Each structure stands twice: as C-alpha cells, then as structure tokens.
Amino acid sequence: MAGRRAFDEVWGSDNDRAGRPEFAELAQWITETPATELDRRQKAAEAAFRQLGITFAVYGEEEAAERIIPFDIVPRIFTGREWAKLSEGLVQRVEAINAFLADVYGERRILADGVLPAELILGNPQFRAMLSGTRPPHGIYAHICGIDLVRTGPDEFWVLEDNARTPSGVSYMLENREAMLRLCPELFEKFPVRPVDGYPDALHETLRSVTPRTSSDPVCVILTPGHYNSAFYEHSFLADQIGIELVEAADLEVDDDIVWMKTIDGRVRVDVIYRRIDDDYIDPLVFKPDSLLGVPGLIAAYMAGNVTLVNAPGTGIADDKAIYSYMPEIVKYYSGGEAKLPNVETYRCREPQALKYVLDNLEQLVVKLVDGSGGYGMLVGPTATKQQIEDFRAALIAEPYRYIAQPTLALSTVPTLTEAGVAPRHVDFRPFVLSGANGVTIIPGGLTRVALKEGSLVVNSSQGGGTKDSLILADGPGGGRL
Amino acid sequence: MLSRTAASLYWLGRYVERAEFTARLIEATLRLDSLSPRPAGAGAWASALSVAGGEEGFAATGDALTAPNVARYLTLSRENPSSIRSCLDMARMNAKSVRTALSREAWEAINRAWLGLRDRSTTGGSQSTLSLAEAIKAEARGFEGALHRMLRNESNWFIRLGMAIERGDNTARLTDVKYHLLLPEGEKIGGPIDRDQWTTILHTVSAVTAYRWLYREGLKPWLVAELLIKRSELPRSMAASADETVNLLNLLGKRTGLQGEADRLARRRQSAISAVTTDRIFAQGLHEYLTEFVSENVRLDQAIAKQFRF
Numbered sequence: 185m186a187g188r189r190a191f192d193e194v195w196g197s198d199n200d201r202a203g204r205p206e207f208a209e210l211a212q213w214i215t216e217t218p219a220t221e222l223d224r225r226q227k228a229a230e231a232a233f234r235q236l237g238i239t240f241a242v243y244g245e246e247e248a249a250e251r252i253i254p255f256d257i258v259p260r261i262f263t264g265r266e267w268a269k270l271s272e273g274l275v276q277r278v279e280a281i282n283a284f285l286a287d288v289y290g291e292r293r294i295l296a297d298g299v300l301p302a303e304l305i306l307g308n309p310q311f312r313a314m315l316s317g318t319r320p321p322h323g324i325y326a327h328i329c330g331i332d333l334v335r336t337g338p339d340e341f342w343v344l345e346d347n348a349r350t351p352s353g354v355s356y357m358l359e360n361r362e363a364m365l366r367l368c369p370e371l372f373e374k375f376p377v378r379p380v381d382g383y384p385d386a387l388h389e390t391l392r393s394v395t396p397r398t399s400s401d402p403v404c405v406i407l408t409p410g411h412y413n414s415a416f417y418e419h420s421f422l423a424d425q426i427g428i429e430l431v432e433a434a435d436l437e438v439d440d441d442i443v444w445m446k447t448i449d450g451r452v453r454v455d456v457i458y459r460r461i462d463d464d465y466i467d468p469l470v471f472k473p474d475s476l477l478g479v480p481g482l483i484a485a486y487m488a489g490n491v492t493l494v495n496a497p498g499t500g501i502a503d504d505k506a507i508y509s510y511m512p513e514i515v516k517y518y519s520g521g522e523a524k525l526p527n528v529e530t531y532r533c534r535e536p537q538a539l540k541y542v543l544d545n546l547e548q549l550v551v552k553l554v555d556g557s558g559g560y561g562m563l564v565g566p567t568a569t570k571q572q573i574e575d576f577r578a579a580l581i582a583e584p585y586r587y588i589a590q591p592t593l594a595l596s597t598v599p600t601l602t603e604a605g606v607a608p609r610h611v612d613f614r615p616f617v618l619s620g621a622n623g624v625t626i627i628p629g630g631l632t633r634v635a636l637k638e639g640s641l642v643v644n645s646s647q648g649g650g651t652k653d654s655l656i657l658a659d660g661p662g663g664g665r666l
Numbered sequence: 667m668l669s670r671t672a673a674s675l676y677w678l679g680r681y682v683e684r685a686e687f688t689a690r691l692i693e694a695t696l697r698l699d700s701l702s703p704r705p706a707g708a709g710a711w712a713s714a715l716s717v718a719g720g721e722e723g724f725a726a727t728g729d730a731l732t733a734p735n736v737a738r739y740l741t742l743s744r745e746n747p748s749s750i751r752s753c754l755d756m757a758r759m760n761a762k763s764v765r766t767a768l769s770r771e772a773w774e775a776i777n778r779a780w781l782g783l784r785d786r787s788t789t790g791g792s793q794s795t796l797s798l799a800e801a802i803k804a805e806a807r808g809f810e811g812a813l814h815r816m817l818r819n820e821s822n823w824f825i826r827l828g829m830a831i832e833r834g835d836n837t838a839r840l841t842d843v844k845y846h847l848l849l850p851e852g853e854k855i856g857g858p859i860d861r862d863q864w865t866t867i868l869h870t871v872s873a874v875t876a877y878r879w880l881y882r883e884g885l886k887p888w889l890v891a892e893l894l895i896k897r898s899e900l901p902r903s904m905a906a907s908a909d910e911t912v913n914l915l916n917l918l919g920k921r922t923g924l925q926g927e928a929d930r931l932a933r934r935r936q937s938a939i940s941a942v943t944t945d946r947i948f949a950q951g952l953h954e955y956l957t958e959f960v961s962e963n964v965r966l967d968q969a970i971a972k973q974f975r976f
Contacts, residue, residue, distance in 0.1 A: 411763045420765040448974045
C-alpha cells in the first residue's frame with residue numbers, strides 16, 4: 185500500500201482520527217467500550233458459534249479440521265443513503281446478468297452486435313453449449329447472486345466479482361446479527377438498524393416463484409454435497425430456517441425426466457432445487473462422469489422443463505473473470521444506461537498490449553487466475569516476494585489468456601478488534617441479491633469480510649479472513665438523520 | 667421425511683444410547699474394581715469388555731488387561747468402534763447430516779459431548795475417568811431433555827426408537843454376561859463379592875434404588891434378573907424397551923401410515939415378555955433366553971429399516 189493511508193469508514197482518512205461526523209456515535213462506542221470487554225464479548229460469540237457448529241472445513245487439511253470463521257465484534261455501518269445507492273446499482277447489475285445469460289443461451293444478440301468477442305463466450309469452459317436454447321422456468325438464470333464490492337472512499341464503491349453460481353456466506357449475515365443482538369444490544373438502541381431476518385422467507389418466496397408447475401404447491405429442496413462440504417453448515421441452516429428438506433444426491437432420483445425424492449412415505453415429486461453443488465458435479469451423465477455428488481439425469485429433467493435449478497446451470501459464464509472486464513459494456517447493452525456500480529479497471533492479459541503493461545508493473549498489480557477462486561492462484565504485487573513475482577511472470581508468459589490483472593486498490597478499512605486494541609483493517613462486502621418471477625429483492629445487509637492481518641488485503645476465510653456484522657441504517661423521519 | 671433422514675435419526679439414537687451405556691458400565695466397573703480385593707479387579711474389567719462386546723478387539727491391541735488400558739479402550743480408543751468416542755463421532759456425524767430435523771438444543775448437546783472428548787488423549791486416573799463418565803451421562807441426559815422439548819413428530823420418534831432398540835440390546839447383553847452370577851450353581855452364594863457384583867449390575871442400569879423400591883428385601887439374584895427382564899417400571903429393563911418400541915412404532919404408523927413386519931415383531935415380543943415367568947426362563951436356560959432376545963432385536967432392527975425404506 186506504499187504508505188498511502190486507506191479510507192477508514194468510521195475514522196475517515198485523517199491521521200488524527202477526527203472521523204466522519206455521521207459515525208461519531210459508533211466511534212464513541214468503540215472508544216468507551218474497553219478492549220477487554222469487547223474481547224470478552226467476541227469470545228462469547230465465538231464460543232456460541234463453535235457450540236452451534238458454525239464451522240467450515242479447510243480443504244487440504246485433515247477431515248477433522250473444522251474451524252470457525254473468526255468473528256469481529258466491531259460492526260460495520262452503512263447509512264441509508266449509501267445503501268439506497270448501492271441497491272440501485274445492484275439491481276441494475278443483476279438484471280443485466282440475467283438478461284445476458286438469457287441472451288447468450290438464446291439469440292446471442294450481444295455477440296451478433298459485436299459487443300463481446302464471440303470466442304470469449306463460445307470457447308469458454310464455463311459456457312455450457314448443450315444448454316443453448318434451453319430456457320429455464322420463468323426465464324431466470326441467476327436467482328441468487330453475491331456481488332463482491334470494495335470501497336476506496338466515501339462515495340467510491342467498486343464491483344470486484346459477480347458471484348452468480350452458488351455464492352455462500354449468507355448464514356454469517358444472519359448468525360452474526362443474532363450474536364450482535366445478544367452481545368451488543370446497546371448498539372441497536374443507538375442506531376436504527378434494518379433487520380436481516382427476513383432473508384429465509386424472501387429466499388423461500390424466490391424459490392417458490394420459479395416453480396415449473398404452477399398447478400400445485402411447489403416442493404422446494406436444498407441439494408448439498410454432504411456434511412463434509414466446507415459450507416455444509418450453511419446448507420443445513422438455510423434448510424432449517426426455510427423449513428424445506430436438505431437432500432443429498434442419493435436422496436433424489438430421476439425417472440422419465442421427473443425428479444423425485446425418496447421419503448419414508450415413498451417418492452415425492454420435486455419442483456425447485458436450490459443446489460449447492462457446482463455444475464461440474466451436478467449430473468454425472470452430462471458433466472464429470474465420476475462425480476458421486478450428482479444426480480444422474482438431473483440435467484435432462486431440467487432441459488425438459490420439469491424442474492427448476494437454482495441457480496441455473498451455465499451461469500458461470502456470467503461471473504467468469506475473463507467476462508468480468510466486459511461487465512460495464514454488458515450492463516450498458518441491456519439496461520441502456522451507464523453501470524451505476526463501476527468495475528475495477530482490469531487488464532486482460534490475453535491482449536498483448538495489456539500483457540506487456542502487466543509484466544512491466546507486476547509489483548503494483550493484483551494478478552488473478554481467470555478460473556481461480558477463494559484467494560488461491562492470486563498474486564498481490566505490493567506484498568509479494570521477488571520469487572513469487574518471478575513465478576507469476578513465468579506463468580503469465582506461458583499462458584497469458586489464463587490471467588487478468590487489476591491495480592491494487594486502497595481498500596477501505598473498518599475499526600476491528602486486534603491484539604493491540606481496536607485498529608483499522610481492510611474489508612470487502614457481499615450483499616445477496618435474489619431474483620424471482622416477481623422481480624429483484626435485496627435484504628438490507630450482507631457479509632462483511634475483514635482481513636485480520638495488519639495491512640493484508642486478502643479477506644477470504646480460507647486465508648485468515650474473518651467476518652463482521654454489517655448494519656444498514658434506516659433513514660430517520662424525513663430521510664435526514666444519517 | 668427423507669428415508670436417509672429417518673435412518674440417521676434412528677442411528678443417532680442408537681449411538682447416543684450406546685455411549686451412555688458404556689459410560690455407566692465404566693462407572694460401575696470402577697466401583698466394583700475398587701471394592702474388590704485383587705486380583706478380582708482384573709476380572710471386573712474382563713467382564714466389562716465382554717459386556718461391551720470388545721474382548722477380541724481389545725486382545726488385538728496387545729495391551730495388558732489392566733484397568734487404565736480397558737478404560738481407555740472403552741472410552742477414547744479410535745480402534746474400538748463402540749468406544750464412547752467412536753459412538754459420539756458417529757452420533758455427531760448422523761446429527762450433522764440431519765441437523766434440520768433436530769432442535770438447536772438437541773444438536774448442541776451432541777456437539778458439546780463430542781467437543782468434550784475431542785481433545786482428550788488419556789482417561790487419567792480413576793477419578794478423572796469417573797468425571798469423564800459423569801460428563802457423558804450429563805450430556806446424554808441433556809440430549810434426552812432436549813428431545814422432550816422437540817416437536818412430537820417423526821424426528822423425535824425415530825431417535826427414541828433407536829434408543830429403545832439399543833437399550834434392549836444393552837440390557838440383554840449385560841444380563842447375559844453376568845448370568846452366571848444370577849444363576850449360581852452349587853457354590854456358596856451371598857458372600858461379599860457376589861453382593862458387589864450384583865450391585866454393579868444394578869448400577870450399570872441405574873437401578874439400585876429401583877430395586878429397593880420394588881422388592882423391599884435383600885439382593886436376590888433371581889430378583890435382579892426379573893427386574894432387568896420383566897419389570898417395565900424400570901426404564902432400562904428389556905420389558906420397558908419392548909413396550910417403548912411398540913408405542914413408538916404405533917406413533918410412527920399413525921403419522922406415516924406405514925405399519926407392517928416391524929410392528930408385528932415388536933408386538934409379539936412385548937406379549938411374550940409379559941407372559942413369560944422368571945421360573946420358566948430359568949428352567950429353559952437364562953443364557954438361551956437372552957441370546958434369543960438379542961437375535962429377535964436384530965430382526966426387529968432389520969424390519970424397521972425395511973419398513974421405513976432406510
């Protein structure tokens with residue numbers, strides 16, 4: 185970060201911590217609550233999470249390695265005005281994503297009009313050519329999106345990633361809030377916080393709205409890879425909150441293109457499957473043949489229009505990192521206006537000029553694998569070792585099309601409890617956007633991830649990140665207060 | 667309800683019950699051990715292994731038959747599929763995969779018991795083994811308490827069905843291993859060792875006080891046998907387990923409309939137990955009677971799996 189001080193959402197950018205006036209009350213709460221008391225509350229929250237089993241498994245570690253994601257007791261706050269602006273941008277973006285998916289799996293107008301290079305779509309492993317011409321029930325592809333946002337200043341928000349496959353983390357939004365309500369009730373007296381607990385109902389409504397059979401009460405289920413999956417807690421939590429069955433592949437069977445679940449009363453027809461299994465593993469007859477997690481025949485049932493898959497197969501083409509850099513054009517193409525939420529400037533290493541720039545400036549850039557996730561396969565130039573930079577240089581020259589690069593952003597910080605008291609740490613933000621037959625719904629909240637290591641920009645839970653509650657404030661009477 | 671969910675709930679019940687039974691077995695054996703003059707102590711542990719069905723497994727470890735070794739084998743050993751740790755691993759795995767069917771409290775009781783054992787590597791001395799057993803019993807009680815506050819629906823009934831089937835099996839095996847005590851032949855009985863052994867049996871099924879209430883006389887081996895087999899007032903008797911199995915299958919049948927072979931077997935067992943007299947059991951052979959009960963229990967278990975499409 186080369187000495188530049190990042191924007192702090194509570195304390196502002198000044199070194200004297202004069203702060204932003206609208207957050208004076210929160211700053212005061214941080215100052216007045218002793219660090220030992222904050223620490224006590226934080227430990228209480230983490231103990232509760234462990235008892236509840238809100239854990240995730242770390243891939244590559246022993247099977248028994250179940251960890252809780254560190255929880256930070258100092259919340260992050262968005263004003264009603266900030267949220268209103270973000271929401272508008274999110275709705276526009278997600279509507280564009282769904283229009284884009286319907287187009288590339290349908291008429292391909294955007295390719296005919298030359299907005300995107302056709303080979304970028306048609307030659308992309310995330311593009312499921314066999315699904316061309318299959319229109320999902322109600323025409324919606326990405327029912328649940330988790331759009332990752334970062335911030336660099338009071339009014340500067342950027343989209344870092346569009347997660348349009350099976351974004352996770354919403355259980356933390358809900359459980360973190362429960363913990364905060366229990367442990368810091370005074371904050372909710374000070375601030376008019378909008379509730380997030382409507383999410384399970386909103387999700388259920390979204391699932392029900394996209395049923396292929398309108399003649400009967402839709403049967404919705406959540407399909408999990410099983411309890412060894414790192415996000416299993418979230419799958420069971422959501423099923424529990426919504427009150428629908430949590431099924432594994434072995435609980436489902438496809439017969440004559442109809443999906444059934446096996447119950448003690450016999451077979452029950454399934455209408456909507458919120459699947460938390462990636463496309464590659466969802467149907468061994470179509471994708472990876474050795475997948476034991478999948479349901480043979482599921483894709484055929486989907487293509488026959490007998491079951492809705494949430495999200496639809498093939499949505500990976502919309503959040504692919506190679507497509508990402510075209511998102512401003514895509515949003516403009518379908519919405520007719522400029523994107524309200526800007527992209528981070530992105531160099532496509534497949535383009536020779538961009539590659540040259542990237543190779544010349546590796547120390548200042550973040551380089552990402554187009555098909556990587558979870559913070560793996562990523563170079564953060566300013567904090568990388570010489571060796572890491574040279575390794576990436578070699579990889580870039582060998583396979584430039586596999587990489588994109590972005591400038592290192594001065595991500596905003598939020599006061600966070602550390603061993604040395606409360607100090608600024610970098611954060612990002614993932615709100616969850618639901619798209620059903622009746623339109624787009626956004627619950628006022630989201631997942632704030634925080635890089636707990638001083639100066640670190642990597643917020644992924646697999647790489648030592650933690651989470652915080654994100655409080656969205658209601659505007660006071662007259663819309664004025666905050 | 668998913669068939670897999672029903673199966674997991676049923677096995678959750680069985681494993682929790684087995685873990686608790688083993689904890690009580692260890693507790694009672696420690697007590698017997700400290701009461702007995704050596705070398706009667708080693709016999710107590712050999713017998714405990716036999717009740718838990720772990721003789722061969724323990725022999726395979728090559729460890730000497732000592733109190734700490736057996737206590738460790740029965741509580742913490744990963745090689746022993748019926749150790750308390752293995753039972754809690756299995757119970758938690760089943761609970762985790764069906765969390766949606768459990769209340770938060772019920773899940774937390776299982777998870778707490780599992781967390782409590784997770785990092786234990788030794789049982790320590792008798793005192794700490796005892797407190798470990800006590801902790802397991804407390805969590806099992808907590809789990810049963812949570813069950814009582816769960817919705818009265820299939821989830822609840824499948825767990826309790828698993829517990830009832832497991833409990834019948836445990837009590838029958840316990841009685842079988844100790845049957846030579848209950849049917850002494852020729853030798854002088856009623857000495858201090860025998861009294862301690864009978865008391866141990868009663869301790870294992872938490873029935874010391876119950877015996878006093880029901881019989882109001884000194885410990886008589888045939889009365890101990892009667893209590894364990896026939897007295898349905900005692901929750902851990904075979905008769906009580908048979909009653910509970912019938913009742914739970916009834917509730918499940920009413921809710922799901924599924925009745926069949928399991929109900930028939932369970933009802934037949936219930937009426938047989940209530941009709942038989944202890945004299946007749948002894949005349950036909952206690953060991954044979956108990957062995958038949960255990961096999962019948964296995965058939966019932968299989969019929970349940972079939973009936974509910976596990």
